[in-house]
Amino acid sequence: xxxxxxxxxxxxxxxxxxxxxxxxxxxxxxxxxxxxxxxxxxxxxxxxxxxxxxxxxxxxxxxxxxxxxxxxxxxxxxxxxxxxxxxxxxxxxxxxxxxxxxxxxxxxxxxxxxxxxxxxxxxxxxxxxxxxxxxxxxxxxxxxxxxxxxxxxxxxxxxxxxxxxxxxxxxxxxxxxxxxxxxxxxxxxxxxxxxxxxxxxxxxxxxxxxxxxxxxxxxxxxxxxxxxxxxxxxxxxxxxxxxxxxxxxxxxxxxxxxxxxxxxxxxxx
Amino acid sequence: xxxxxxxxxxxxxxxxxxxxxxxxxxxxxxxxxxxxxxxxxxxxxxxxxxxxxxxxxxxxxxxxxxxxxxxxxxxxxxxxxxxxxxxxxxxxxxxxxxxxxxxxxxxxxxxxxxxxxxxxxxxxxxxxxxxxxxxxxxxxxxxxxxxxxxxxxxxxxxxxxxxxxxxxxxxxxxxxxxxxxxxxxxxxxxxxxxxxxxxxxxxxxxxxxxxxxxxxxxxxxxxxxxxxxxxxxxxxxxxxxxxxxxxxxxxxxxxxxxxxxxxxxxxxxxxxxxxxxxxxxxxxxxxxxxxxxxxxxxxxxxxxxxxxxxxxxxxxxxxxxxxxxxxxxxxxxx
Numbered sequence: 296x297x298x299x300x301x302x303x304x305x306x307x308x309x310x311x312x313x314x315x316x317x318x319x320x321x322x323x324x325x326x327x328x329x330x331x332x333x334x335x336x337x338x339x340x341x342x343x344x345x346x347x348x349x350x351x352x353x354x355x356x357x358x359x360x361x362x363x364x365x366x367x368x369x370x371x372x373x374x375x376x377x378x379x380x381x382x383x384x385x386x387x388x389x390x391x392x393x394x395x396x397x398x399x400x401x402x403x404x405x406x407x408x409x410x411x412x413x414x415x416x417x418x419x420x421x422x423x424x425x426x427x428x429x430x431x432x433x434x435x436x437x438x439x440x441x442x443x444x445x446x447x448x449x450x451x452x453x454x455x456x457x458x459x460x461x462x463x464x465x466x467x468x469x470x471x472x473x474x475x476x477x478x479x480x481x482x483x484x485x486x487x488x489x490x491x492x493x494x495x496x497x498x499x500x501x502x503x504x505x506x507x508x509x510x511x512x513x514x515x516x517x518x519x520x521x522x523x524x525x526x527x528x529x530x531x532x533x534x535x536x537x538x539x540x541x542x543x544x545x546x547x548x549x550x551x552x553x554x555x556x557x558x559x560x561x562x563x564x
Numbered sequence: 565x566x567x568x569x570x571x572x573x574x575x576x577x578x579x580x581x582x583x584x585x586x587x588x589x590x591x592x593x594x595x596x597x598x599x600x601x602x603x604x605x606x607x608x609x610x611x612x613x614x615x616x617x618x619x620x621x622x623x624x625x626x627x628x629x630x631x632x633x634x635x636x637x638x639x640x641x642x643x644x645x646x647x648x649x650x651x652x653x654x655x656x657x658x659x660x661x662x663x664x665x666x667x668x669x670x671x672x673x674x675x676x677x678x679x680x681x682x683x684x685x686x687x688x689x690x691x692x693x694x695x696x697x698x699x700x701x702x703x704x705x706x707x708x709x710x711x712x713x714x715x716x717x718x719x720x721x722x723x724x725x726x727x728x729x730x731x732x733x734x735x736x737x738x739x740x741x742x743x744x745x746x747x748x749x750x751x752x753x754x755x756x757x758x759x760x761x762x763x764x765x766x767x768x769x770x771x772x773x774x775x776x777x778x779x780x781x782x783x784x785x786x787x788x789x790x791x792x793x794x795x796x797x798x799x800x801x802x803x804x805x806x807x808x809x810x811x812x813x814x815x816x817x818x819x820x821x822x823x824x825x826x827x828x829x830x831x832x833x834x835x836x837x838x839x840x841x842x843x844x845x846x847x848x849x850x851x852x853x854x855x856x857x858x859x860x861x862x863x864x865x866x867x868x869x870x871x872x873x874x875x876x877x878x879x880x881x882x883x884x885x886x887x888x889x890x891x892x893x894x895x896x897x898x
Binding site for chain 1: 642643666667670671674675677678679682683684685686687701702704705706707708710711712713714715716717718719757758759760761762763764765766778803811814815820821822827828830835836845846847857859860861868870871872873874875876877878879880883884885886887888890891892895896
């Protein structure tokens with residue numbers, strides 16, 4: 296069984312676990328600002344995608360190339376993918392990649408994957424943890440004219456094919472697909488493993504390859520903001536009014552009983 | 565260049581009838597079609613489409629119903645469905661295509677948009693039409709629900725997916741006139757490379773989450789699988805409701821994924837939503853904020869869920885919930 300050639304797409308995002316109160320928007324530039332002490336992370340779904348690839352590497356062997364697109368990509372953040380077992384890291388890094396949409400992002404990633412040339416499985420998170428669009432994985436597949444399966448909770452490689460458990464509304468389905476193909480991964484697959492010290496030290500010595508738009512055959516006008524097909528008109532935080540009525544009691548149990556009385560009186564239950 | 569005209573919705577069926585998302589999309593699409601003074605058409609795709617479903621689509625607002633039947637369309641598969649929708653979109657060149665942010669819509673809409681080479685906004689919670697440009701203003705939650713973005717797209721067709729239970733269906737009007745139009749599927753099976761080999765149902769017995777008038781949900785703070793079957797289940801039973809969960813219990817395998825409420829799980833809007841030991845992360849709130857009344861039980865008075873709830877109790881759920889259940893039983897029996 297030859298080794299499986301895998302590509303994993305990972306995006307650096309503002310930490311989605313940051314407290315909601317820390318999120319602020321600068322309306323002048325339509326951008327999210329976060330306090331400095333909240334560090335960027337790899338998108339949570341992209342981490343599950345990485346884990347999916349690692350499990351295949353564990354089981355049948357393979358090579359994992361990680362691609363990340365953006366600008367000012369924090370090396371210590373993205374190198375986590377090498378520390379846990381990724382073999383190569385390619386950064387599509389340039390100012391012109393900033394503020395793209397699903398279209399410009401998927402297009403640049405697809406062109407980079409073409410340049411890599413040999414690939415069997417491309418893994419993406421089901422959606423990014425910032426724009427939550429859920430389009431890039433399917434977009435890459437359409438641009439490369441290869442099949443795609445979404446919402447994978449388990450992926451195995453058997454006889455040169457991927458066997459994928461996909462989450463559906465009332466359970467799951469098992470779907471098979473040949474190579475090459477795109478698989479998007481959902482949270483039930485499981486968390487990304489921790490990096491071993493050895494992996495962290497090895498990753499520290501590795502240098503990522505950096506590609507500019509020209510390296511993947513693209514003009515600056517085709518990437519990032521300039522390459523968008525959907526325009527961002529406004530970014531805002533809806534105003535919420537706190538309206539919660541706290542029901543109290545001598546102790547927690549009494550408060551529970553009082554809640555029942557309150558809801559019954561208000562004819563809610 | 566083709567002239568773009570009208571509004572198209574992708575209809576979904578459930579047990580041969582229109583799924584609730586379909587009537588919601590029809591209601592929304594009808595408004596835009598009226599504003600444009602153009603037709604609203606609805607796609608119904610399956611191995612067999614009942615005539616009753618076609619009539620229903622008309623009664624809920626469609627002017628034309630394109631009926632596409634083929635044995636290969638019995639079950640949803642991205643590669644077959646996208647061919648059908650792509651063909652219809654090219655032939656009838658609508659200005660707008662509306663789909664549901666459902667398991668099907670999530671998979672189908674990006675395939676279609678990339679194939680047509682146009683933009684797409686997914687998971688919209690508000691849509692309006694600019695009175696001058698007649699372009700859609702597409703509002704969607706981003707950053708896990710911490711913010712919202714408004715997008716526009718000037719390429720045609722404008723494609724969006726809409727979150728369930730946001731738009732209102734019209735009143736059913738059986739006197740409305742419309743036409744059912746059969747369309748040949750013409751699927752190129754050489755472009756179908758995936759094969760579904762097995763489907764496994766994982767639903768809990770009892771009332772379905774989406775249909776339950778009351779949902780009792782537990783979060784990470786529940787701590788283990790058992791209370792979902794005991795403490796939470798007893799409360800749900802008293803209220804004839806269903807048990808749900810936020811993402812951590814589903815990811816930890818305490819409950820099946822089918823009961824996960826949230827941005828990436830089910831979007832629900834029951835009469836009463838009881839959030840127990842749930843912190844209220846934005847991504848969870850996205851799945852239940854449409855509920856009529858939200859009740860929070862959490863030991864942390866600072867928990868974000870209290871910013872979303874109508875009523876709350878601060879306390880350990882192990883103490884609060886059994887007393888709440890007992891008292892409710894007593895009051896409901898009276």
